Amino acid sequence: MSRRWLLSGDRIAVFVMAIAIALANGALAIAQSRFVDSGARDRDFGFSQWQDTSEWAGGMTSAQVPEWKLGVQADNTETGVVIRSVTPGSAASRMRFEPGDIIITVNGFQVGIVNDGLYDLREELTRRADKEGFVSLIVQDHINRSLHKVQVRLDGSQSALRGELIYRERFTLSPDAIVAINLENVSRPFAVVRNGQVLYRLNSSAPTIPFEINYDPAYITPQDIYQVRATISSGGRTILETRQPARVLTQGNPNQVKLLLSAPATTVGNTGNALAGAPPQVITAGYPNLNTLLQQQVAQVYRQYLEREPFPLEWVTWTMTPGASDRIASLPLELMASQEYFDKVGNSNPLWFASIFQSILGKRPSQREVAEWMRRFAEVGNSRTELLRQLYTQASAKR
Amino acid sequence: MARTSVLSVSSVALLCAILAPMTCLNAQVPAAQAPNNSAGIAELYGMLQAIEPYRKTTEVSGKVRVVGSTAMDTVAHMWSTGFKQFHKNVAIEITAAGSADALKQIVGDRKVVAMLSRPVKDDEIEELKKAGVQQPTRFIVAREALGVWVHSSNPLPSISGDQLRAIFTKESSAEIPTWSTLGVTTGPIANKPVKIVLRPETSGTHAFLKEFVFAGAPMREGGQILQSNAEVLSAVSTDPEMITVCGLRASGKSVRSVPLFAGGKPVASDDQAVLSGQYPLTRYLTLIVDMSQTDAQAKASQEFVHFALCQTAQLDAIRAGFFPAELPKLRAGLDQLQGNQLR
Numbered sequence: 001m002s003r004r005w006l007l008s009g010d011r012i013a014v015f016v017m018a019i020a021i022a023l024a025n026g027a028l029a030i031a032q033s034r035f036v037d038s039g040a041r042d043r044d045f046g047f048s049q050w051q052d053t054s055e056w057a058g059g060m061t062s063a064q065v066p067e068w069k070l071g072v073q074a075d076n077t078e079t080g081v082v083i084r085s086v087t088p089g090s091a092a093s094r095m096r097f098e099p100g101d102i103i104i105t106v107n108g109f110q111v112g113i114v115n116d117g118l119y120d121l122r123e124e125l126t127r128r129a130d131k132e133g134f135v136s137l138i139v140q141d142h143i144n145r146s147l148h149k150v151q152v153r154l155d156g157s158q159s160a161l162r163g164e165l166i167y168r169e170r171f172t173l174s175p176d177a178i179v180a181i182n183l184e185n186v187s188r189p190f191a192v193v194r195n196g197q198v199l200y201r202l203n204s205s206a207p208t209i210p211f212e213i214n215y216d217p218a219y220i221t222p223q224d225i226y227q228v229r230a231t232i233s234s235g236g237r238t239i240l241e242t243r244q245p246a247r248v249l250t251q252g253n254p255n256q257v258k259l260l261l262s263a264p265a266t267t268v269g270n271t272g273n274a275l276a277g278a279p280p281q282v283i284t285a286g287y288p289n290l291n292t293l294l295q296q297q298v299a300q301v302y303r304q305y306l307e308r309e310p311f312p313l314e315w316v317t318w319t320m321t322p323g324a325s326d327r328i329a330s331l332p333l334e335l336m337a338s339q340e341y342f343d344k345v346g347n348s349n350p351l352w353f354a355s356i357f358q359s360i361l362g363k364r365p366s367q368r369e370v371a372e373w374m375r376r377f378a379e380v381g382n383s384r385t386e387l388l389r390q391l392y393t394q395a396s397a398k399r
Numbered sequence: 400m401a402r403t404s405v406l407s408v409s410s411v412a413l414l415c416a417i418l419a420p421m422t423c424l425n426a427q428v429p430a431a432q433a434p435n436n437s438a439g440i441a442e443l444y445g446m447l448q449a450i451e452p453y454r455k456t457t458e459v460s461g462k463v464r465v466v467g468s469t470a471m472d473t474v475a476h477m478w479s480t481g482f483k484q485f486h487k488n489v490a491i492e493i494t495a496a497g498s499a500d501a502l503k504q505i506v507g508d509r510k511v512v513a514m515l516s517r518p519v520k521d522d523e524i525e526e527l528k529k530a531g532v533q534q535p536t537r538f539i540v541a542r543e544a545l546g547v548w549v550h551s552s553n554p555l556p557s558i559s560g561d562q563l564r565a566i567f568t569k570e571s572s573a574e575i576p577t578w579s580t581l582g583v584t585t586g587p588i589a590n591k592p593v594k595i596v597l598r599p600e601t602s603g604t605h606a607f608l609k610e611f612v613f614a615g616a617p618m619r620e621g622g623q624i625l626q627s628n629a630e631v632l633s634a635v636s637t638d639p640e641m642i643t644v645c646g647l648r649a650s651g652k653s654v655r656s657v658p659l660f661a662g663g664k665p666v667a668s669d670d671q672a673v674l675s676g677q678y679p680l681t682r683y684l685t686l687i688v689d690m691s692q693t694d695a696q697a698k699a700s701q702e703f704v705h706f707a708l709c710q711t712a713q714l715d716a717i718r719a720g721f722f723p724a725e726l727p728k729l730r731a732g733l734d735q736l737q738g739n740q741l742r
Contacts, residue, residue, distance in 0.1 A: 338719060344629055381496060382469055383494070
């Protein structure tokens with residue numbers, strides 16, 4: 001249910017007051033349009049739904065938005081965000097916010113805990129602030145409980161990685177072209193940087209594309225090495241990519257870079273040990289950050305074990321998986337452990353076991369083997385993943 | 400026994416050797432079907448990017464015991480592998496004993512992570528407190544989407560929660576509705592009664608429908624009962640008068656999942672609608688820990704839950720056939736664990 005109209009108990013009282021304030025300064029129409037939803041309250045599926053999909057807007061904007069900060073430590077409660085402390089010199093301190101003050105809305109949108117979900121102040125500030133960093137807050141004064149509508153100019157984020165994408169090929173980029181720019185931890189690829197990925201539709205055919213990544217500096221470890229790379233894909237193929245990712249941010253590397261994009265190589269060789277890691281210069285296609293070889297491998301494993309193509313959401317998951325070329329090695333076991341596979345091969349433990357045995361050892365299990373492995377299955381707490389690992393380890397040892 | 404095995408680099412190479420003949424990884428493989436809808440990709444990507452990546456704030460060590468749902472066993476193992484990349488000195492033991500057992504286990508050992516493939520009710524939390532678990536805290540860590548399935552020739556445009564209730568429970572009428580009352584007013588099935596097929600009462604899907612979607616209303620008897628999603632969909636594929644509710648991630652030939660009428664409009668049963676939370680028929684998967692426990696093992700358990708709420712683990716949930724929890728639920732979970740963030 002949308003938090004714009006699911007108001008209960010105390011919150012309704014607060015909102016009546018908020019609307020009274022809005023009325024006082026002539027903004028009732030705005031307040032009404034924000035808090036009153038025209039749709040009927042929908043409880044027919046018996047449990048909550050979230051219809052305010054702006055929460056998911058994340059990377060969908062035409063370019064990444066900078067992060068804005070108020071400068072408070074705060075606790076989320078069901079009546080709003082209660083300020084615990086104020087950072088000296090911050091926007092909050094300039095506005096004379098004090099511990100105990102409660103922030104109730106950001107540009108009319110509730111913050112804090114609503115219907116068991118959290119509407120985080122940091123996210124709302126970033127989402128609702130205008131280009132200059134201005135937002136309008138409704139704040140309850142902790143001394144006399146009065147409500148105030150205040151206009152605040154937030155502090156901008158200083159942690160930006162800026163640069164330009166340059167390409168020399170003569171192209172007319174189609175309107176559906178997607179630019180993907182990734183800030184990656186080279187030392188520990190699994191450590192994803194918050195706001196370190198930008199993906200947007202390109203609405204320009206200029207040969208130079210400025211970009212900015214407003215990453216979260218809390219995720220940057222000075223001891224680690226970072227790089228940035230980019231791809232432009234269109235119509236299911238990657239048409240431009242950085243052959244040479246640029247080192248950035250730490251270890252004396254800059255926070256401003258020029259990335260040269262060029263057309264990807266046109267062929268993919270049979271590398272023989274494809275799973276062990278794709279060569280860095282192979283072409284990428286279709287999905288950003290996922291090269292053709294990996295894409296073929298992922299699709300092949302899904303066809304092999306689930307007899308279907310990966311769903312779009314599964315594809316996108318792979319494009320976001322750090323170290324995807326390593327991860328794919330465990331995909332066959334992951335799919336064989338899945339409920340979908342279990343269902344597909346007959347929805348019973350013995351049938352499932354016979355099927356994985358056949359896949360891994362290339363033959364049917366004997367009755368004795370079935371009995372022995374079913375005993376082990378009970379021992380490992382009926383964990384399909386664990387049984388697969390044991391079976392696989394045994395198969396490896398025999399080779 | 401501790402289950403801490405991770406595929407090492409050498410074992411990965413071996414696995415490749417074993418599986419390579421089957422997966423035919425060579426240049427002759429036809430190119431993967433490339434998606435051509437970049438708008439859709441960008442949207443899904445944006446939705447998943449909005450999930451907080453994991454950041455280690457303190458190193459934890461010791462043993463984490465995760466006990467419960469068999470349906471979540473696979474995803475729990477993926478989380479275990481991911482978590483140990485950040486915390487090398489943690490051993491994780493996962494026992495798939497069933498959701499019912501999870502609540503008993505946390506009473507017996509208040510440092511475990513209880514894992515349930517369903518929502519946990521307030522009265523169950525109260526029961527845990529009475530049994531001595533001081534601060535049992537629920538975290539929504541993923542969702543399973545359920546679909547309402549019919550034969551692909553069945554013209555039913557969408558179905559509402561009330562209609563679903565009238566079909567699967569005998570609350571409003573002892574008579575099962577006909578297809579015309581659901582809006583299929585022409586064609587050969589219009590005047591035929593709806594035929595029900597469901598998975599058995601012991602299945603999570605059935606229990607969830609009964610308890611959470613229909614809130615305990617008496618279920619209609621006389622429908623066909625089949626064991627698995629695959630069998631249920633196979634039955635629907637042979638009979639245009641049939642309807643079922645089963646996993647949206649299941650798939651079959653000659654069947655389709657119907658849009659659900661919610662919020663005043665039909666909501667398509669697609670990935671975008673489920674991710675954004677507009678699609679109403681989803682089952683929460685839950686982890687419970689006792690937040691009053693403060694020793695090293697309990698801290699490690701709590702940190703494991705923190706990891707489960709973050710981006711990598713949510714991507715794992717997709718690989719395991721589930722969907723991420725809605726963003727506000729994930730954030731609420733992080734707030735319960737960490738609180739007091741600089742904003």
